[in-house]
Amino acid sequence: MRTSLNLGLYLSLCLSLYCSTFSVFAAQTTPVLSHAAKPAAWQSSIYISQAFNEVALKNEYDKARHRIRKWRIPVRVFIEHQVGDRALHTQLVQMQLTHLAEITGHDMQLVDTLADANLHLVFTRQSLWASEVMRLMGVKSAQNVHGSVCMGKFALNSKSEIERAWVIIPVDQAQMHGKLVACVVEEITQVLGLPNDSEKVFPSIFNDKTPQDLLTGLDFILLKLLYNPSIHAGMTAAEVKSPVQFLLKQWQSDGTIEHADKIVRQGQLYPLLGY
Template identity: 45%
Template sequence: MIRLIYMLTLLLSTLSFPSLATGLTWLDPKFVETAFYEVALKNEYSKGQKSLTKWNQPLKIWIQHKVTDKELHQELVALHLAHLSTITGLNITIVNQKSEANIKWVFTSESTWYQDAKNAIGIKSTDHLKTAICTAGYQMNHRGEIVKAGIVIPVDLARERGKLLACIVEEITQVLGLPNDSELAYPSIFNDQTPNDLLSPLDVVLLKLLYEPELKIGLTKTQLKPTIQRILKRYQAEGVLQNASKVSTQAPLYQLVGY
């Protein structure tokens, strides 16, 4: 059985809640642990705690360009994918044939993006897209492994809102297995109040943690908790938390956009 999970990356309106956290949050293992449960084990479109899901195979991405600026979009995607691969250890490649891909990525226009989202992600209703700038979704098999995903970005709409780069970064990052946005993750691309569009140090830690081999697909929060706490204690001792800021700011996209 295949299950579909979808998420919105960015809303057209700005949320109005105050941030619950400030400072160097990624240095606090307890804060990181809470943020992980929020973004990895919850989903904004279904209630309750979920079990852990992630990819267990190489990612092969086919990109369809239905608008201009193909070279720019391709470069932005490639740079971010290289960073994600470094952080997670995943084998991520861009393929030339749609038939080879397990992720379909569409750069389109606002006039057709509802239909493109249906085709690329497999959603039946587009009601949730009325307040969105871009969207993504993934499908899981009966074991909880992510087996395919789709990403759709209406470039004109995203540019109008100044969020093209944010859409590129967040969509592919979320379909790695971090589907939820939460005010308890800050600074993070999974929090709409975070000012930057690129991966924060906290995001770096969350991604690295997600793809630790000890965190098994299908485990619940209760089952994961002792392992996560042990790993975060090791991260703290080995300087992984302290080094997250450097890993974040050395991303190729940071160098390109001049952050």
């Protein structure tokens, strides 16, 4: 059942989204969604495959090549509220979890206690930002606080399966940058196993130089790839190449890629934000 925000929550959300302006930086070679009948540049199988390698097999804060990382167990999310607007923040998280579950087919739900959770999400304030990152994510993550609006991290087992994750959003800082909704969307999505930000991936929430706050058609396809049963945690770039090519060929044929932008906008956040 589709959930709606009451007027007070809606106005609060609008203020957080539009109180600041955005500067958009895009290289001339950056693919742009086409208004013509021809496919957008990102819809080529080669482009999607390269984008998948960028966000799924790399990390934002290191230059190493990684294996595929994804959840095998159900995701259970506990929200720790250190600031007001509890109902608004909970509803934003629930909307995004519902959307991600629909895209990936993976079980994701909110829980009432931290003991039942494997994803701990904290809404805090800027004055507590560094100490909260230190408390939940450790010293290494705390070194990356400056220049970050919000942050997520996950922990793996020996099979490269994600077992635990943390997301921290300093609400006042996110609102100052007009990024409250973007933080909810991006950080929860990234801790599913797409942790890298890259200017090579466009249009996407995984590109910090573009204004996307909600999942794009490309992000939709990247999530579907990652959580397809043929792609397993622990796969290398070489091992994942064949199943990715097979799936992209199938989705080119059946229209999944062609209609991805339309399909992804069926998420609950899109009409709320005027899409």
